[in-house]
Amino acid sequence: MAPNDHSVILHHFDESPFSEKIRLVFGLKNIAWTSVRISRIMPRPDLMPMTGGYRRTPVMQIGADIYCDTQCIIRELERRCPAPSLFPGGNEGLASASAMWTDKSFFQNAVNLVFGSLADKVPQSFIEDREKLRGAKFDVAAMKAAIPQMRDQFRAHVGWIETQLGSGGPWLGGGAMGLFDINAYMNIWYVRSNLPVADELLAQFPNVRAWETRVRAIGHGTRTEMSTAEALEIGRRATPQTIEVEDPHDPNGRTVGDLVDVRPDDYGKIAVRGRIVALSAQSIAIRRHDDLAGDVVVHFPRAGFLVTPAA
Incomplete structure (x- = not known):
């Protein structure tokens, strides 16, 4: 089946250990996915418009929803493809x-x-x-x-x-x-x-x-290849599917619509700016616009990331 606007696309390079994590999740869950091979080093001119500057590897794309960091990617794959579970014994x-x-x-x-x-x-x-x-x-x-x-x-x-x-x-x-x-x-x-x-x-x-x-022996699921330009075009023509979700317990009073910067707290501390779409204890999704990528929603985990009001 040819990739479409709802295909799971992984932007990665084969030598990346963090990408190997996600490839194994594909194998365990028997997921058909599209591989977009990116350079090990910058520039990445077709990916940066979608991530807003986030440059760690890998990044998962589903249409115009962009998932950064393996924590976030794994959580979304478990939600979309719950069987077999990544938590077979609980814990x-x-x-x-x-x-x-x-x-x-x-x-x-x-x-x-x-x-x-x-x-x-x-x-x-x-x-x-x-x-x-x-x-x-x-x-x-x-x-x-x-x-x-x-x-x-x-x-x-x-x-x-x-x-x-x-x-x-x-x-x-x-x-x-x-x-x-x-x-x-x-x-x-x-x-x-x-x-x-x-x-x-x-x-x-x-x-x-x-x-x-x-x-x-678990393998990597069913893999097909796509160019970075093709993935960018899919993102540009798609509409983000993330719905608005408030977090009534957010300890800093953040709310949907707030303009914020999100960045890792250890390395690759490049701020991605956007307006909050969805918020929870474990994740944050922000909407942003790019002339090349169009309207996208970029998803991040909360653990290991900083969220600050946009200056």
Whole structure:
């Protein structure tokens, strides 16, 4: 079936560990999706008009609704495609919160280990791009010097996974695969994909190695390809489907129609400006207009993001 205005489109690049999370969700839920491959570094002239400047990877597009950050993307995929569930044994709160471990401390450990090990092979253009993204020096020399400490920390993180797998079943949540597994697998996959020493690093963890094979076998669902220009055209001609939702318990009194800036709180702190359409404890959606993309609604999670009144 040809992609249409309601197709699930993922803007990603194949080497992205965060994108691998979403590709695995597609596999677990047997979702047919459209792949739009973006550059690993800027510019991304067809994507930025839709996101309003948000430049972390991946981004999911469904018509003129744009979903940023894996937290937000996963929540929407679970809502649209509830079976099989990402929370087969319950524990939705803990499974969702596990991203604060896997996406932050565990991911930073994996990044430092990978780039410290690659060191001299990292292109200068990539270093310069990541320095702009992070707002700080991307110091591969320092990462290389820290490899012994990063190996220690990687071992500690993987050790937690090994212990959990040894106590409750073939999956981290028990008898069925779920979000716990997808979150934790990301960094194992990232190290495995980049470092020949992955076998050595994982040798003492038989439960993890067997689990890694099971996760990989889930696959990525049914994938077709589309150009960035085609995706932008779909967004331009579509109408956002998000309905207005107030949050009566918003601790700062925000309301539908407020003009706000939304940005990550750690890196890639580029503000996206728009008027609130929907608001909850876990998500915020803002409407914005772009001359190339038309009217879009951009969705963000609340955890890990800052919402401030537009100046």
